Amino acid sequence: MNFYHFTVPQLIRTLGQVHHWLDKAQKYAEQKKFDVNVLLTARLAPDQFHFTRQVQVITDNAKGTAARLAGVQAPVFEDTEKTVEELRARIDKTIAFLKTLTPEQFQGAAERTITLPFLPGQGLKGSDYLVAFALPNFYFHATTAYSILRHNGVDVGKGDFLGEVPFFALPPSP
Secondary structure (H helix, E strand, O other), X not given: OOHHHHHHHHHHHHHHHHHHHHHXXXXXXXXXXXXXXXXXXXXXXXXXXXXHHHHHHHHHHHHHHHHHHHOOOOOOOOOOOOOHHHHHHHHHHHHHHHOOOOHHHHOOOOOOEEEOOXXXXXXXXXXXXXXXXXXXXXXXXXXXXXXXXXXXXXXXXXXXXXXXXXXXXXXXXX
């Protein structure tokens, strides 16, 4: 299967769920009568990124993963978001970029050599990059952002993380 199908739709789906988490965070803040933007500096541990940085990294991972595998340049976003609305705009820009990519651009991605700017002189085959680094890293930061909200009282559960799952009915057993 083309790597497009393992990346772009899944990245877009999870980014859409981040919007859903932000909806729930806003409702929670309204119920409890506090500014939702207070949650943006929350973190799980002193040495982990705060919520805003987690979302920035989620979007950077999404656009970087897809761009590297497609052999194109990812857009660069400034990390200046200070409000929920600015985070939403960043997520939307990331989704818009992902939607410009086509399956044809991912032909040969499994064998493409992927380099990372923070590891000069080293590379990975596209298949190793996707399975051993890119997707685990993307979901690590998505899980951490989700967990920050949950830890701070936002009513999110596993279904909010997963979103719609395309189950279908099986025919009755004989």
